[in-house]
Amino acid sequence: MSAMRTIQDVPVLMCDPEGEPFRGEREVLDLIGDAGYQGARWVVVPAGRLEEPFFRLSTGVAGEIVQKFANYRLGLVVLGDISKHTASSTALRDFVRECNRSRQTWFVADEAELRERLGG
Template identity: 55%
Template structure:
């Protein structure tokens, strides 16, 4: 099993979770990841999509809401990295959730780390320009 690592993306230090770590099946599992992130003093957690239990992508289970709320409570941002197109294709609710999440700063869904880094770079430029 590989280990979580610290990475810097567009000037932001993040905890990049190992792809083969334990599944995130609910709030308690999220709390374990959050504890690690807080221990490293980061503001962003990068979570590979394969770490999320399939129930996360079925919104009626409440798993996504529970996990995301944990991150909000601890003021940590979450980026889910990987291909979720199959899940989004099967669920209009999930598609809407992803679109709405990507409008904010708390939760991001991206295909690659490079895409995440670009979004963070653009976001930082907007903040430096006064939020425009």
């Protein structure tokens, strides 16, 4: 289940923290279709809805998901604490840092940080 919200005058599709994980292309394309239909510019996915392979960059899952959002010109926000993943992976820390410099994909700790990013 997802809900549309407006944050800092930006239409955002907020995915429910509960539900099936986003494993790959099929689930992501359904989500992108839903977001586009509802007029969202950003989609917020709770970190808990992403499985372990997303956080292991060697699997290619994160790159595949991020690229799908970029292809459809939708922003992707991963919301929540991912420190247990970044603590053990320099590559993931670098990926998160690079993403957070972009206007396409962000990793944010909470809704307050999301509100601040969307306002800036």
